[in-house]
Amino acid sequence: MKNNFNLHHFLVLFTSALLIGLFQHDFIDKTYHSFLEKNPNLLKFRFTVNDTNFSKGRMGNIQEINLKDLVKFHGHACDGLILGALGLKEGLQVLYPDGIIDRTNNRVVSKSSPCLTDAAIYITGARYQYNTFYVNDNLDGLYIIQRMDNHKAVSVSLKEGVKPAEITRLGLLADQNKLAPCELDKLRELEDNFGNQLLNSDPSKIFIIQELDNFIWNPLLDNKFIKTDILNKNVVTCK
Numbered sequence: 001m002k003n004n005f006n007l008h009h010f011l012v013l014f015t016s017a018l019l020i021g022l023f024q025h026d027f028i029d030k031t032y033h034s035f036l037e038k039n040p041n042l043l044k045f046r047f048t049v050n051d052t053n054f055s056k057g058r059m060g061n062i063q064e065i066n067l068k069d070l071v072k073f074h075g076h077a078c079d080g081l082i083l084g085a086l087g088l089k090e091g092l093q094v095l096y097p098d099g100i101i102d103r104t105n106n107r108v109v110s111k112s113s114p115c116l117t118d119a120a121i122y123i124t125g126a127r128y129q130y131n132t133f134y135v136n137d138n139l140d141g142l143y144i145i146q147r148m149d150n151h152k153a154v155s156v157s158l159k160e161g162v163k164p165a166e167i168t169r170l171g172l173l174a175d176q177n178k179l180a181p182c183e184l185d186k187l188r189e190l191e192d193n194f195g196n197q198l199l200n201s202d203p204s205k206i207f208i209i210q211e212l213d214n215f216i217w218n219p220l221l222d223n224k225f226i227k228t229d230i231l232n233k234n235v236v237t238c239k
């Protein structure tokens, strides 16, 4: 009898732990997992970065970060985050041919999209408050990344026609809160498909990475950009 009770007890605990684990996993990573279901390759997408090893530390804390880490930092998986991460990877490969990104050694100019800016600060270590990051919507491309030790700089642009025009059109309407709940869901579907398309493409064929000979760091102190990924946060469910 005692053994039966223990086994029963164990099974109840085990099942509860499993259910709680599954629930938490899904709860935390819903948008990431919806991309992962369609794209197991998402797991292979990684950056090797070099940081200092404590608050006053030396270089050498080499670690790996992946898209899941980036999604948790940003708040959701989305096409813009994937676009930014892929473009940064291409640009940083030119600046760091050994594939190890020194996150103490970069400064970045970015377009103002909340997804692009989050990808840039997380992956490169550049920060506005330390004069290593600023935003400029007049950039030709998505980013300019500069290595501070050798001043080498590259611009990162997406080739014309890669991003579906319908996403841009509906996105502009969403920014003005002009999309009905079901149209908003349609936009999400288009963006998810574009994100998946990006993950399945060869980044060297969709981005233009250009070395800039005379890049001038000219920071703009501006905090009036609009965080477009929270504008529709109270829209009701599509019925």
Ligand SMILES: [Zn+2]
Pocket (backbone or CB within 6 Å): 074, 076, 077, 078, 080, 081, 114, 115, 229
């Ligand atoms: Zn986003």
